[in-house]
Amino acid sequence: MSAHSGNTPASVTTRDFLTWKQQGKRIVVVSAYDALFGRLADEAGVDCVLVGDSLNQVIAGEPSTLSATLEQMIYHARMVRRGVKRAMVVIDMPFLTFQVSRDDALRNCGRALQHTHVQAVKLEGGEQVAPTVRALVDIGIPVMGHIGLTPQSVHALGGYRVQGKDDKTAARLEADARALEDAGCFSLVLELVPAALAERISKALTIPTIGIGAGPGCDGQVLVLLDLLGLNDTFSPKFLKRYATLADDVRRAVGTFAEDVRQGRYPDAGHSF
Template structure:
């Protein structure tokens, strides 16, 4: 029997950065996917607002609500024994007053039982990060392609391709670190910039489409397992299993068996005893 892993903590994540041990992170949105990820040895699980895209079928993450994040976080934390569970703060739930931000983060921690929260943005969010940290909420930042700002940045494009953007992103990362962030997600930025930022920070960087120099990597559950067999493959995603095709084939086989009366067979049914048959039908059935 495999030895049970100790829970991943903020201290453990910092030690992984210091010892150059890569951090493996995935998204999960329900009990079973979280349990499987945890049992596989994933270090961190993100209950991402990407659920808007992959669970709800939305075009962006913007429609996801705080109640929906809490609902899915409850399912994930109920399943996880070791991984460090982080939940996204949805669009416009952390851009008002500090009281507003603290209240919303508190709900995620208290009701969803998350270990921390993630928010998108840079230096402008430093006061919120500091306030959350002082309140006992571990915070992960998110820079580069920030999906909640997709309409501002002009679509899903690689970020940090010029010197101005690069300098701004490093400044943002340092501001988040100084405010108390425990890690920073770097999404869809150039490999050179990701390496530069990673080397400048004392907290871990978690990359997605940011190359191999980050301290860790994160992928969306549905992307890495090809849950949608017809989805266009993203360049930065490695597919580890063709789950969607297997599920669709399984449904197809089931439909064919039902239509041809191959299912259920005799082995899938239950027989009553003669007393019950006599009561129901007035005679036993052969």
């Protein structure tokens, strides 16, 4: 772990990710979008909080991640960073912030780190973004890669489908993974990839893989916090395991509050001044 003083917990670093890969320690990642849930996840002991552009769907109600903006991502990443003390915080770079040109990517990723104080950025794409990854790493910006189902390319991929099921696409994903490792990524998200392929990629790399819908052979796993808590209860993909059913609790609690207000039971003497 990184050096620290007093009782302040040591912040997770990219070196920790690489060390944990060597040690066989599984890495725990959640996606969160504000200071409150960032703090709760951090206190629960996660290793990394990803401020994913999935926020555009999960909390903004949009049909895809494509309309997420850099300003939107910076706003939410700043909130998360305020709540997190130990875990690494990574910001997702949204569509068209790094694909247009290398100069755009350097400027936008630099701005993201400068204005949020997160520790790394995440970029979707394989071999085609490797030169951009290298340019970012060369100026000191850590990069988490992301291959497999890349939501910013959902239309090109024909929808939200498992990637790498045939030999040709599997070979492409393996080449993508090698290219991103060679370019300097410190970790790699594998999304909606067959379990056997994800395990093969994970074993071939020296950087850790973080799976979502990619089976148990990855070096870590990520879920959206609101999904695993059962708050986003209309989303039920095969890979999602719910660890709570908080949407039911919310409806029950708010319904009870409404009934208390309508019946004059709230506020009572104990909740008045």
